[in-house]
Amino acid sequence: MDKMPGWADAVLVPLISLLLAAILSALVIIGIGEDPVAAFKLMVDGALMRSSGWGYTLYYATNFIFTGLAVAVAFHARLFNIGGEGQAMIGGLGVALACLYIPWPNWYVALAGATVSAAIFGALWALIPAYLQAKRGSHIVITTIMFNFIAAALLNYVLVNLLRPQGAMDPATARFPEATQLPTFQDMFSTAETAMFRGAPANVTFFLAIAMCFVVWLLIWRTKLGYEIRAFGHSESAAKYAGISPVKITIVAMLISGGLAGMMALNTTMGEAERLVMNATEGAGFIGIAVALMGRSHPLGVLLAALLFGFLYQGGAELALWTNIPRELIVVIQALVILFTGALDNMVRMPLEKLFLASRRKA
Amino acid sequence: MTLMTKLYGAAAALAMTAGAAVAEPALIFDLGGKFDKSFNEAAFNGAVRWAEETGESFREIELQSEAQREQALRRFAENGNNPIVMTGFAFGNVLSEVAPDYPDTKFAIIDMVVDSPNVRSVVFNEHEGSYLVGMMAAMASESGTVGFIGGMDIPLIRKFACGYAQGVKAVNPDATVVSNMTGTTPAAWNDPVKGSELTKAQISQGADVVYAAAGGTGVGVLQTAADENILSIGVDSNQNYLHPGQVLTSMMKRVDNAVYDAMKAGTDLETGINVMGIANGGIGYALDEHNESLVSAEMKAAVDEASAKIASGELAVHDYMSDDSCPALSF
Known part of the structure; x- marks a missing residue:
């Protein structure tokens, strides 16, 4: 087989990509007259050296795990779900409706109920593009991205006209009742003497995200449905020949994907804001694509990539707080990492592959 | 986390802001960004005027996401920035949660009333x-x-x-x-x-x-x-x-004056509702x-x-x- 060893594919390629992105970012920072070493140190200190920094890193990572898994599941069926953003928005609507209109007795029952509601809302939002792809051949990339805009407009309408409390200026719902508020890391890990994760938004949904990593792994590699999804992804004609229905797999894979994306809203809506605000998704649906690409659509890879992006987000916030690096440049740095790890993946992989093959031939 | 790493983190943060006064004020802009030729920019101009007159410096941040509202408030408060000024009614919800956690820090919010003993709520008679x-x-x-x-x-x-x-x-x-x-x-x-x-x-x-x-x-x-x-x-x-x-x-609408006044008052900032109208x-x-x-x-x-x-x-x-x-x- 003309392949490089698995460890090189899974570890070396992302590492080199990251290094390239880091070098370019450093040049950008030097270009505006700041010190890249100090900036990097500040990011590490702010994101990883304090427990509240970890609280933010893990909070962002939770979002990216959900959306990354969503994209990864669709990838296995060779479907490119760009609609994570919209599915998460509608998932947020599901969370808000469940939290506001059902009198939950306590948070864990509420979490279970809201999870189901978020997943159903997210999945239903993915259903129409999935149906159009499966039955009518409308390209899923086009339809899912269009549905992001429709979701934003729908959410806008619902928040402004239906769910906004009387007299409030923010386009947001009322605060969720006490019983639905999820325990944060601060509640869980602080002792009487030391406050851990003070004020950080990381909450119990992080563990739900970890659990979903395991569930997705089980689904893709240990179930008949997962096998069918992968077979369909490798070759549609072969899958058809084996008696796998393309319509069913397309729709089921997209429903699972949409459900996972919808569950992301649990973290931002129920865990952090405790009300539904307009831009609750904060672009996590799109970051999920980069996370899935970088994680090679494997749940473990998605988890690690999500942690990296969580670090970048939190580190970026620290940069904005304590340096004069403008926020636009912080976005540039984040974009460089996405560019190198996601879009330009092959730029590193191909030469590396050649290098490995050449060394093997010599041996 | 041990005390040492906390100290280390704090020392690093201090090193980055070397030379800063102990009670450096902070200004948080809303998602609109500071150069909007209008509201946020007026706030920025007020802060710059204060900095030029006193020769001191202030911290500022333009937010990127909703989650950063609380984060920016808490980080500035923990860093000892005082007073912390923010522009826009959208901070109301977050500030009413954060302010009681930092009783020694003064906050000023523009265009919204937040009822807390350490908050100055600046509203205008537009x-x-x-x-x-x-x-x-x-x-x-x-x-x-x-x-x-x-x-x-x-x-x-x-x-x-x-x-x-x-x-x-x-x-x-x-x-x-x-x-x-x-x-x-x-x-x-x-x-x-x-x-x-x-x-x-x-x-x-x-x-x-x-x-x-x-x-x-x-x-x-x-x-x-x-x-x-x-x-x-x-x-x-x-x-x-x-x-x-x-x-x-x-x-x-003299948002610049409101920011200037808040920064000038410094840690002695008078809290409560501050109505800015034609009279003043x-x-x-x-x-x-x-x-x-x-x-x-x-x-x-x-x-x-x-x-x-x-x-x-x-x-x-x-x-x-x-x-x-x-x-x-x-x-």
């Missing part, structure tokens, strides 16, 4: 200033129809519109006020193209003076008004210079070399008289937000 520019609009109008273009449709902007309509009707009870809002989401603060279209629509309805209370959207309103040769009225900052001779005046110079209209040819002596006399009456309490302008209704304009 209806008073809008009343004055409404009078000027009615006197300058030849068609008897004037326009209002708001940003996001929230009670705060209706307060502008209502004060404006009252001013117009005070001068000319038969005048027509055409009112439009740009949108219902925060995106409406920064949509100059739509602002321009609304202006054209109002011109076709006969308006020959338009008042824009719409943040960055107003730039499009003023531009189109200048292109179509009608008069416009700016908001928040003095925008007369944008189109000299074509901007009738600007309703000045927080609200006014702009008169400079760019619009003096447009403002007649008669106009100025009438407006100054009304201004004095409002300041003394003799004339009360109805505040839309007091009862969510407006006697002079229906929405």
Whole structure:
């Protein structure tokens, strides 16, 4: 087989990509007259050296795990779900409706109920593009991205006209009742003497995200449905020949994907804001694509990539707080990492592959 | 986490801000960004004025996401920044949660009331200033129809519109006020193209003076008004210079003064509700070399008289937000 060893594919390629992105970012920072070493140190200190920094890193990572898994599941069926953003928005609507209109007795029952509601809302939002792809051949990339805009407009309408409390200026719902508020890391890990994760938004949904990593792994590699999804992804004609229905797999894979994306809203809506605000998704649906690409659509890879992006987000916030690096440049740095790890993946992989093959031939 | 790593983190943060005064004030801009030619920029200018006068420095951040609201507040408070000033009503919810956790830090919020012992809530009597520019609009109008273009449709902007309509009707009870809002989401603060279209629509309805209370959207309103040769009225900052001779005046909401005052007071910042109106110079209209040819002596006399009456309490302008209704304009 003309392949490089698995460890090189899974570890070396992302590492080199990251290094390239880091070098370019450093040049950008030097270009505006700041010190890249100090900036990097500040990011590490702010994101990883304090427990509240970890609280933010893990909070962002939770979002990216959900959306990354969503994209990864669709990838296995060779479907490119760009609609994570919209599915998460509608998932947020599901969370808000469940939290506001059902009198939950306590948070864990509420979490279970809201999870189901978020997943159903997210999945239903993915259903129409999935149906159009499966039955009518409308390209899923086009339809899912269009549905992001429709979701934003729908959410806008619902928040402004239906769910906004009387007299409030923010386009947001009322605060969720006490019983639905999820325990944060601060509640869980602080002792009487030391406050851990003070004020950080990381909450119990992080563990739900970890659990979903395991569930997705089980689904893709240990179930008949997962096998069918992968077979369909490798070759549609072969899958058809084996008696796998393309319509069913397309729709089921997209429903699972949409459900996972919808569950992301649990973290931002129920865990952090405790009300539904307009831009609750904060672009996590799109970051999920980069996370899935970088994680090679494997749940473990998605988890690690999500942690990296969580670090970048939190580190970026620290940069904005304590340096004069403008926020636009912080976005540039984040974009460089996405560019190198996601879009330009092959730029590193191909030469590396050649290098490995050449060394093997010599041996 | 051990005490050592905490100390290390704190030391690193201090090293980055080396030379900073202990109680350096901080300013947090809303998602609109600091260079919006209007509200946030006025806040920035106030902070810069303070820094230039005192030779001291301040921290600032432009937010990127909702989650950063709380984070920025807490990090600045933990870092010892004091006072912490923030622009915009959207901070209200978060601040009411964060403020009690840092009783030794003073906060100042603009355009919102947060009830906490260490918070100064700065609110403006925008209806008073809008009343004055409404009078000027009615006197300058030849068609008897004037326009209002708001940003996001929230009670705060209706307060502008209502004060404006009252001013117009005070001068000319038969005048027509055409009112439009740009949108219902925060995106409406920064949509100059739509602002321009609304202006054209109002011109076709006969308006020959338009008042824009719409943040960055107003730039499009003023531009189109200048292109179509009608008069416009700016908001928040003095925008007369944008189109000299074509901007009738600007309703000045001295956000810069509010920020300047808060930073100048420093840790002794007086908390509670701080109402900025005509009486204390927080609200006014702009008169400079760019619009003096447009403002007649008669106009100025009438407006100054009304201004004095409002300041003394003799004339009360109805505040839309007091009862969510407006006697002079229906929405």
